[in-house]
Amino acid sequence: MWLLTLACAVAGYFVDQRLWWGLLLLAPLSLIGLRDLTQTSHAILRNYPIIGHFRFILEAVRPEIRQYLIEDDRDPVPFTREQRALVYRRAKNVSDKLPFGTIRDVNAVGYGWISHSMRPSKIASSDFRLSIGGRDCQKPYFASVLNISGTSFGAVSANAIMAFNKGAKLGGFAHNTGEGAISKYHRKYGGDLIWQIASGYFGCRTPEGQFDPEAFARTAALDQVKMIELKLSQGAKPGHGGVLPRAKITSEIARTRLIDRTRDCVSPAAHPAFSTPREMMSFIAALRRLSGGKPVGLKLAIGHRAEFLALVKAMLATGITPDYIVVDGGEGGTGAAPVELSNHVGLPLFEGLSFVHNALVGAGLRGHVRIGASGKVVSAFDFCRVHALGADFVMAARAFMFAAGCIQARACHTNHCPTGVTTQAWWRRRALVVRDKAPRVEHYHRNTLKALSEMLAAAGLNHPRDLKPWHLHVRAANGEVVRGDVAYPHVEPGAILNGTAREGLMKQWHRAQIDTFEPLDEAIVEQMLKG
Structure with a gap:
């Protein structure tokens, strides 16, 4: 022009x-x-x-x-227009008041709500927090119930990383680094970090790709690093390693991750550092020791239930427990994943979350392990649902990406993101201005927790931990209303250990082994139970 x-x-x-x-x-x-x-x-x-x-x-x-x-009508839409509009309004501090009542069809299948109380409570502060750190943790972290989930440098731009971290600093919540190591952009504004360690061991790897204890200890000692997260899998592509296309790998990213930039960066599907549940618990103990006693947790999507129960058995056998477990639902997002894995592999969040909670309760370990929830959690009602099913806190990525300017163009893997969120091209990422987007990240966090406090107060509660399954209701396919404790029943404390848990759960428990991830054959278990 x-x-x-x-x-x-x-x-x-x-x-x-x-x-x-x-x-x-x-x-x-x-x-x-x-x-x-x-x-x-x-x-x-x-x-x-x-x-x-x-x-x-x-x-x-x-x-x-x-x-x-x-939106692309050929594929399922990750986020609805309603969800995006909600994030945009909160990020921009725009009123979310709506005249003329609900915009949802209350008689539609799947419509959900929580019951309210005739004696609403008064909540003085919506800054809900909890301490994360079990019996072996020397430096517990006092965390917000809402934090930024894994956002790797490489998957997202330097500008986006800085906007997330500065927003986390402004709001006093944590920013998960993602598996792409801790870059200088994660550290620039001093926001609390959760350092994610995945199977590629980026930032703490040897030239051969093995775990490097000394490199890990040096970085984990940073005061900005508040927790360590060992990622086993993610909901968007469970059973598949992380992927960073070669087109997005700059020399700076290669130096940060300690990788070769001449080919796609694909993490191994499984961790080389351990091969059994017992060895995994030892690795968790080593990470906690090398980090100086900071909280160490797991992130995983639930697949074969017996495999997770094998981890629980290993916790009991070794006396070693992670300080927290983040359950990622099969609906979780990513910038690059095979479409079939995204659509048809991995347990959805509600089912996976309820199962993990019941497994820990039934084994008598729930008091030692916090549970986080991740996977399309956006609104205050989403928070209520996951907390009622057992979550202690929430990790969200895409909602914060929307707050920072993402328009869901779905070009993350091409390096052509139009808003600068997921591109490494400097002429594109310059569109994302940190001083403008960082406050929006903080606004979304604050306004979402404020909305959560209003819902809790209406239900007569004071904290998300007070939510129970029976607070939830959903419209079933036959038109009837089903209560949350019917759809997602909880087990009694110690029920697995004393053998009183549901038959299906007990059968999977007997299949689980602590010295291999391979479950026992169901026929063998049947014979054992009959015997």
């Missing part, structure tokens, strides 16, 4: 003065483009000056057009 404006001016001077009439259109557009390039509020306009306005014009005229701008 600037070139056209200059050409029009020159042509009017040297060729025909009537050509100067074109400046009435070109000059204002050039000024609009200049403003778009220099403003900091809209990433789309910084990357696409002038033409980016067409997106907002179309939305203003016909709001439903947004669906066709950022």
